[in-house]
Amino acid sequence: MTETKKRAAGEGRGQDHLIDVRGVSRVYEQGLSKVYALDDVSVHFDSGEFTAIAGPSGSGKTTLLNVIGALDRPTKGDVRVAGRSIGSLGKSEGAAFRLQNVGFVFQAYNLLPVLSGYENAEFTVSLQKVSPKQRRERVMALLDRVGLAEKAHRRPNELSGGEQQRVAVVRALASRPSIVLADEPTANLDHKTGEALLDLMLELQREHGTTFLFSTHDPVVIDRARRIVRMDSGQIAADERQSEAA
Amino acid sequence: MWILAWRNLWRHRRRTVIVGSAIAASYALFLVVLSIEDHSHLVMRDTAERTIGGALRVEGSGFSATRSIEHHVPDGEALAAELLAHREVREARVEVELSGLLSSPRDNAGAQVRGVDVDAWPTVLDDLFLRVGEGTFLDPDDPQGIALARPVARDLQVELGDRVVLTLSDPQGEMTRALFHVGSILEVEVGGPEQIAFLRIEEAQRAAGLGDAVTSIGLRLYDSGERFALQSALQALVDERRPDQGLAVLTWDEVVPDLIAIIEIDRAFTLIMLSLVFLVVVFAIANTMMMSVMERTRELGLLGALGLGPWATARLVLYESVAKSAVFMGIGLLIALAGHAAISRWGIPIGEAGFDYDVGDVHIVEPVLYSHMNPESWLFASLLIFGLTTLAALHPAVRAARLQPTEAMRQWK
Numbered sequence: 111m112t113e114t115k116k117r118a119a120g121e122g123r124g125q126d127h128l129i130d131v132r133g134v135s136r137v138y139e140q141g142l143s144k145v146y147a148l149d150d151v152s153v154h155f156d157s158g159e160f161t162a163i164a165g166p167s168g169s170g171k172t173t174l175l176n177v178i179g180a181l182d183r184p185t186k187g188d189v190r191v192a193g194r195s196i197g198s199l200g201k202s203e204g205a206a207f208r209l210q211n212v213g214f215v216f217q218a219y220n221l222l223p224v225l226s227g228y229e230n231a232e233f234t235v236s237l238q239k240v241s242p243k244q245r246r247e248r249v250m251a252l253l254d255r256v257g258l259a260e261k262a263h264r265r266p267n268e269l270s271g272g273e274q275q276r277v278a279v280v281r282a283l284a285s286r287p288s289i290v291l292a293d294e295p296t297a298n299l300d301h302k303t304g305e306a307l308l309d310l311m312l313e314l315q316r317e318h319g320t321t322f323l324f325s326t327h328d329p330v331v332i333d334r335a336r337r338i339v340r341m342d343s344g345q346i347a348a349d350e351r352q353s354e355a356a
Numbered sequence: 357m358w359i360l361a362w363r364n365l366w367r368h369r370r371r372t373v374i375v376g377s378a379i380a381a382s383y384a385l386f387l388v389v390l391s392i393e394d395h396s397h398l399v400m401r402d403t404a405e406r407t408i409g410g411a412l413r414v415e416g417s418g419f420s421a422t423r424s425i426e427h428h429v430p431d432g433e434a435l436a437a438e439l440l441a442h443r444e445v446r447e448a449r450v451e452v453e454l455s456g457l458l459s460s461p462r463d464n465a466g467a468q469v470r471g472v473d474v475d476a477w478p479t480v481l482d483d484l485f486l487r488v489g490e491g492t493f494l495d496p497d498d499p500q501g502i503a504l505a506r507p508v509a510r511d512l513q514v515e516l517g518d519r520v521v522l523t524l525s526d527p528q529g530e531m532t533r534a535l536f537h538v539g540s541i542l543e544v545e546v547g548g549p550e551q552i553a554f555l556r557i558e559e560a561q562r563a564a565g566l567g568d569a570v571t572s573i574g575l576r577l578y579d580s581g582e583r584f585a586l587q588s589a590l591q592a593l594v595d596e597r598r599p600d601q602g603l604a605v606l607t608w609d610e611v612v613p614d615l616i617a618i619i620e621i622d623r624a625f626t627l628i629m630l631s632l633v634f635l636v637v638v639f640a641i642a643n644t645m646m647m648s649v650m651e652r653t654r655e656l657g658l659l660g661a662l663g664l665g666p667w668a669t670a671r672l673v674l675y676e677s678v679a680k681s682a683v684f685m686g687i688g689l690l691i692a693l694a695g696h697a698a699i700s701r702w703g704i705p706i707g708e709a710g711f712d713y714d715v716g717d718v719h720i721v722e723p724v725l726y727s728h729m730n731p732e733s734w735l736f737a738s739l740l741i742f743g744l745t746t747l748a749a750l751h752p753a754v755r756a757a758r759l760q761p762t763e764a765m766r767q768w769k
Contacts, residue, residue: 181661181762202665209663220658224363233360234662285663 127154128288128321129178134187134197136173136344147173148184149344155323157288160315162324162335170344171325175291178323179212180204192288209237213282213320215292219274221266227277228253228262234285252280256310272303279311283318290315292324296331304330357668361675364648365683375644376684378637379745383688386630386737388695388727392704393626395728397619404612404718406483409449409574411583413611414439414594416571417604420611423455425564425571426527429603432570438597439575444586447576449473452560454571456524458504458512458553465511467504467551469522471560471570485548485721491516491540494556501539503554509541516541526565534563549719583607615715634741638748645677645752653759660761670757677749681742689738699727 136148148170155161163171176182177189180196181204188197196207208214213234221230231249240248253259256276258269266274275295282290292311296304308330315322324331332338340348365372405411413420414435416427429435436448452471457464472480474494481487486505493503502520504512514520519537526532536555544550561567575590577583584607591605609616649656656669664672703724713720 176762179661201660202667205660205663205665205668208661212663214661216658222360222655222658224367225360229359237663237668281662 126156128157128159128192129155129323130190131174131178132188132190134174134177134184134189136170136177136182137185146344148177150187151344151346152187153339153346153349155321157321158315158319159337160312160322160335161337161339162326162332163339163341164325164327164332165341165347166327169341171341172293173344174341175293175323175325178289179214179291180207209234209285211288213285213287213290215275215278215282215290215295217294217297219266219271219278219298221274221277221281223266226263226265227258227269227273230266230277231262231280231284234281238285248286249280249284252284253277255314256280270303272299272307275299275303275307276310279307279314283314283320286318287320289321289323292322292326294326294328295324296326296328301330304328308334357672358675358679361672362679364652364672365676365679368648371644372680375640376680376687378640379681379684379741380688380691382634382637383685383737383741384691384695386634386741387689387692387734388699389626389630390733390737391692391696391727391729392699392725393622394730394733395726396722397622398728399722400615400619400715400718400720401608403720404608404615404715405580407718408608408611409451409572410447410576411580411608412575412577412587412590413606413608414573414575414590414603415606417602419571420606423453425452425454425525425566426529427602428527428566428569428571429573430567430569430598430601432573433568435594435598435603436570436573439573439590439593442586442590442593444577444579444582445575445590446578447574449574449576450557450570450572451574452555452557452564452566452571454522454524454560454564456522458508459521459523460512460514460518462513463511465508465551467508467553468549469524469553469555469560471555471557471564473557480554481542484552485545486542486552487545489541489543491538493540493542494554495539498539499556499559500536502536503540503542504538505542505544505548505550505552507544507550508553509538514538522563524564527569528565530565532563532565534559546721546723583609612715612718615718618715631740634744638744641677641680641745641748642751645673645749646755648676649673649752649756656756656759657761657763660759666757669759670753673753673756674746674749677746677753681745685738685741685745696727696729699725700729 131151131153134148134151135146138145138147151174163174165171173182177184178191180199184197188195190196191211199207222233225233228249231253232245235245235248250259250262253262256279258273258276258280261269261273269277296307299307311322312334324335326332336352338350338352339346340350414429416429419427432450436450439445440448450473454469454471456467456469458467481493489506495501504514512520516538519535522534522536524532555563557570561569577586587605587607594603594605659669660666703726705724
């Protein structure tokens, strides 16, 4: 079990779920009308889950991930992560929470172009004040695990899309978060590369016990998820579990 | 963070170089102009010190303000000897300074007449930018000889050996006259006083009815920078030795207060002008930093999403500004050092007359500008410019800190 998981378990003592979304609504005002990106959503995720949040565009997948990642505040309701309410965190507290608990993987990789793959992967770990030696060991081990040790010092523009996304996965995991939120991580990749990346993430999830939540409408991701939360019009339309073999 | 700031700095190399060049050039200009001014001020101070006979002067209270020999120092030679015994005093010069009217059979001329101890003043002429043109300067074998600056001799239409009469007021305010003959004529070099004449001190004392009194004792110190510290010690010494004579120990700054005011006004004006020039650069920096922040909105949002707090984001922007300032101020420093070295060596001629003006009795002329490196000025300018360039990044940094990660990230979608 990782350090982060231990801490999360400790904080969540007395709580049943790692992530508990309770009656959350997120309303955006557009002129005189209100748009419900999330409409009274209640859902929970346990530690170590590999879940796909599926649904058409505008169904509220990304908003749900943003709310869980303390990037956005719910208009109503509460989100608890490891027993801690994160719905009303300030900017600084939210950043500190994400740094310690959440890793992000984005559709467009979102690597910093001026840093090498290694430096990108190391960035969040360096913010955690981990010693340089430990940082290097941790990041290089992960880069090696995703097959990028040889290309660690290349800049993002010298890497393929799949390689950049693998660096992004390493960045998300290097800080040893309890949760990884991946927003359509395969959308910019071809089918084969997407599959390979998903297999890799699944393996890493097993190794590290990290909770993975994907927003996606990619069948490749949905096929590999153990649980599929389907969303429509800001609400949970279905919550399905499927066997590992599926 | 520093690595990220450094790399970000060079993302738009040309833009960074252009703004950096403005920093380097204005910083170098700041330092060079201050150094030239510092040299001018040094000349002014040095001239003032030489003109009044030293960094400190002992005189009858009120003499500097009134120029009346009613305010004098009795038995000046004896007091000078006692003051010279102080370990910080390098030289003590007695002097009788008179304002009088010189007359010849052909014309009259007003002049400052200085009675000097020739033995104690071997460099008096050099100090005042004068040199002997004709005759012998205050020849010991010719006590009645008077030395006239060439312009005075010209006004009086006299030559060597001609008789002149000095008319002046004695300490009691009575008019008195003394007869002399022209013993030497002094050529006035650039910066020298034109309306001046010299007598042997004992002759000046006799002509003015001062007895053994002098109007002032100029004190040259081993370190004139110590004049303020030494002033009170010597005042106490004078008060102890001459308790009832109302003598004052003045620094040259007090003797020529207008000069200090001029120096201060000059410095203030220069700083205002240079600051205005630099303010333009500050706006350019602020504009560039703001552009840089706006262009990287999505990246800064990403950093926020990854866990970089708002103030750490602001710090990143400030680090970029600090790195930029450090690099280009370093280049500016090298340019300023080269400029200072060149101007110190060759100077900048500013015309035949140069700066030529009088402040009280101090006649200041500077036909060539030189540079003097004053560490205080350089440190002040460096801190000021570093502070301003950092300040220029403050607003963009705050803007970066206020970015909402989700809003910024949306641009990526």
